[in-house]
Amino acid sequence: MSRANVVGRVALWVLLASAQTPNAAADPVDDLLKDFSAQGAGNFSAQAGERFWDHPVTDPKSGEVRRCSLCHSTDLRRSGKHATTGKVIEPMAPSVNAKRLSNRADIEKWLLRNCKWTLGRECTPQEKGDVLVMIRGR
Amino acid sequence: MNRKTKWAVALLALSAIGQPMWVTQSFAATKIFPPITDAAYQKECGSCHMAYPPELLPARSWNRVLGSLQDHFGDSAQLDAATQQRIRDYLVAHAADNAQNEHAFAIVHSLRANETPLRITATPYIAGIHSAVLDPLWGGNPRPKTLAECGVCHLQVQNGNFTMRKFTVTDEAFRSNHLD
Numbered sequence: 001m002s003r004a005n006v007v008g009r010v011a012l013w014v015l016l017a018s019a020q021t022p023n024a025a026a027d028p029v030d031d032l033l034k035d036f037s038a039q040g041a042g043n044f045s046a047q048a049g050e051r052f053w054d055h056p057v058t059d060p061k062s063g064e065v066r067r068c069s070l071c072h073s074t075d076l077r078r079s080g081k082h083a084t085t086g087k088v089i090e091p092m093a094p095s096v097n098a099k100r101l102s103n104r105a106d107i108e109k110w111l112l113r114n115c116k117w118t119l120g121r122e123c124t125p126q127e128k129g130d131v132l133v134m135i136r137g138r
Numbered sequence: 139m140n141r142k143t144k145w146a147v148a149l150l151a152l153s154a155i156g157q158p159m160w161v162t163q164s165f166a167a168t169k170i171f172p173p174i175t176d177a178a179y180q181k182e183c184g185s186c187h188m189a190y191p192p193e194l195l196p197a198r199s200w201n202r203v204l205g206s207l208q209d210h211f212g213d214s215a216q217l218d219a220a221t222q223q224r225i226r227d228y229l230v231a232h233a234a235d236n237a238q239n240e241h242a243f244a245i246v247h248s249l250r251a252n253e254t255p256l257r258i259t260a261t262p263y264i265a266g267i268h269s270a271v272l273d274p275l276w277g278g279n280p281r282p283k284t285l286a287e288c289g290v291c292h293l294q295v296q297n298g299n300f301t302m303r304k305f306t307v308t309d310e311a312f313r314s315n316h317l318d
Contacts, residue, residue, distance in 0.1 A: 085286035117213050
């Protein structure tokens with residue numbers, strides 16, 4: 001193997017490695033927003049997400065008034081408290097809790113579970129997009 | 139053989155054997171629960187409430203809990219099938235009826251064979267110990283709304299230790315509730 005050949009191979013590997021990094025680090029929120037857009041949602045707005053966060057919904061079974069902020073608090077930089085168990089819930093804002101919005105499967109799981117409990121139904125792609133954009137900015 | 143010689147021989151025989159046999163049969167049970175070792179259980183269940191030591195419910199109860207996650211005390215805690223099976227296996231393997239623990243033993247034996255409670259606090263042993271805390275007349279501190287977060291009083295719960303606990307009940311609090 002000639003020397004130029006070796007240099008060429010090394011350069012090729014470096015190129016390949018650097019080309020792969022941005023893909024691996026793709027933002028899960030951007031991914032999800034793209035999917036929501038494909039489902040007909042769009043123009044996601046943090047203001048709409050903020051209204052949604054505090055919007056009260058009465059649970060028909062228990063008569064309780066539920067909203068996102070009931071467990072997660074209105075200030076996303078602070079920790080919240082589970083409405084039933086009282087367990088402390090770590091802050092939602094990525095600026096103080098780097099784990100938030102970092103894993104697509106986790107985001108989807110919690111949106112599904114928590115929308116069902118809070119609203120009694122799944123959230124629409126528009127609602128999910130708005131609230132994700134709002135959380136990401138905190 | 140005189141008396142003294144007999145004693146000497148007996149002592150020698152004992153020391154040669156080492157430990158008398160009945161002492162080597164030790165009781166392995168403890169009051170401390172081993173740490174949670176399953177990451178999926180810790181993550182999926184421990185997000186909304188403390189990941190309770192599996193030794194606090196019998197296997198039949200864990201099977202019932204894991205079989206009804208779509209309505210988990212009014213909340214949906216649904217998991218994908220693989221994660222659900224993994225967590226079920228972990229909880230059953232460490233369940234009260236498979237554990238060497240004094241509390242676990244008491245929990246199992248406070249239940250009748252046909253009883254399968256979903257809540258740890260619905261087992262007679264745990265309910266009995268904590269009945270005063272949920273009594274509206276209890277003027278103690280802290281005053282938890284539910285018993286879901288053991289750590290409110292059991293300060294060493296992260297080490298599996300429920301024996302160390304902290305709460306106060308003052309006679310003033312008792313009087314204001316009982317003697318009005």
